[in-house]
Amino acid sequence: MADDAVSAPPRPGPTPGGLVADVRVPGRLDAHLEATPGEVIAVIGPNGAGKTTLLRALAGLVPVEGAVEVDGASWTDPPRLVRERSLGFVFQDQSLFPHLSAVDNVAFGLRSRGTPRAEAEATAHAWLDRFGIDDLAGRRPRELSGGQAQRVAIARALAAGPDLLLLDEPFAGLDVGVATALRLELSRHLASYAGIALLVTHDALDALTLADTVLVLDAGRVAQTGTPQDVAARPRTDHVARLVGLNVIREDDVFRSFSPSAVTVSAARPEGSARHRWQGRVVSAAPHGDAVRLLVDAGQELIADVTPAATSEMGLVPGAEVWLSVKETAVQTYAHRNP
Numbered sequence: 001m002a003d004d005a006v007s008a009p010p011r012p013g014p015t016p017g018g019l020v021a022d023v024r025v026p027g028r029l030d031a032h033l034e035a036t037p038g039e040v041i042a043v044i045g046p047n048g049a050g051k052t053t054l055l056r057a058l059a060g061l062v063p064v065e066g067a068v069e070v071d072g073a074s075w076t077d078p079p080r081l082v083r084e085r086s087l088g089f090v091f092q093d094q095s096l097f098p099h100l101s102a103v104d105n106v107a108f109g110l111r112s113r114g115t116p117r118a119e120a121e122a123t124a125h126a127w128l129d130r131f132g133i134d135d136l137a138g139r140r141p142r143e144l145s146g147g148q149a150q151r152v153a154i155a156r157a158l159a160a161g162p163d164l165l166l167l168d169e170p171f172a173g174l175d176v177g178v179a180t181a182l183r184l185e186l187s188r189h190l191a192s193y194a195g196i197a198l199l200v201t202h203d204a205l206d207a208l209t210l211a212d213t214v215l216v217l218d219a220g221r222v223a224q225t226g227t228p229q230d231v232a233a234r235p236r237t238d239h240v241a242r243l244v245g246l247n248v249i250r251e252d253d254v255f256r257s258f259s260p261s262a263v264t265v266s267a268a269r270p271e272g273s274a275r276h277r278w279q280g281r282v283v284s285a286a287p288h289g290d291a292v293r294l295l296v297d298a299g300q301e302l303i304a305d306v307t308p309a310a311t312s313e314m315g316l317v318p319g320a321e322v323w324l325s326v327k328e329t330a331v332q333t334y335a336h337r338n339p
Ligand SMILES: Nc1ncnc2c1ncn2[C@@H]1O[C@H](COP(=O)(O)OP(=O)(O)OP(=O)(O)O)[C@@H](O)[C@H]1O
Pocket: 028, 045, 046, 047, 048, 049, 050, 051, 052, 053, 054
């Protein structure tokens, strides 16, 4: 048994059914979401939008009004205890058990679901091996680097093949290189994971590379859902526009977005009949690739990329008054609501 399990780690769980949830936490969150088996949903939004609350509510760590249904079974009526939900989670404050070795941490979830010790350990070793850290199986969490500990935590969450995998900023606090390697590994594991994964992230790259669907939360509500490509191309909130490096303005019932490189910055009011033109004040100027990225307060914040030469010639320092304009042909217009 052990040999089999080590050479061929079990694919996570039987294919579960979908998720349908109306998650209401008074004053903090009011969100509806649906997901199908195998779907990876990136949850993005500004600080305080309710991302962590959503995950904790699905896990049963925060009491919810509404209903959570997974694979046709209610998790809320009657309320199921956290340990009775088919869940794997990596929460920022829910670190590894410090007194258990890496392999025992990974085996813990399996053991608590009744898997015999030897089988649980063999499966845990197989998962550590998949993450390339089985040689560290005997180490306690304090003897692991941040990246290694996070691999153990993700392996632990996946090992029991849960219906729902909840990852709250799994790469936060890791060095860029370590985060990049872990992102690649996670994307491999998510590709063969049969359950539904929700991944909270502040990083557009995570949303674009790991997710099938992006769910944008804003002030406790779902502001937008769609494919990563759609959300990136047609953002409906300022936060997402910033995340993907676009400007977005709202006009009546449409949004208009345009790239910072399409913005012309001038000291005087632009001639002609440019429809899109704003007067504002430079808030900040910072290097951005070969350009300088200006953040301008023009009633709303807009970003514009200019050359370093133009920055010094025009004195584009914080406080400088400027005009911004953008040609109609560089502006993408789309409806306010999902079709
Ligand atoms: N334990 C709590 N009790 C009461 N309110 C809370 C609690 N935890 C969070 N909140 C509030 O609920 C709202 C959503 O917080 P939440 O942590 O879910 O946001 P978030 O999107 O995860 O933010 P961040 O990106 O900063 O982690 C915030 O207004 C927050 O102040």
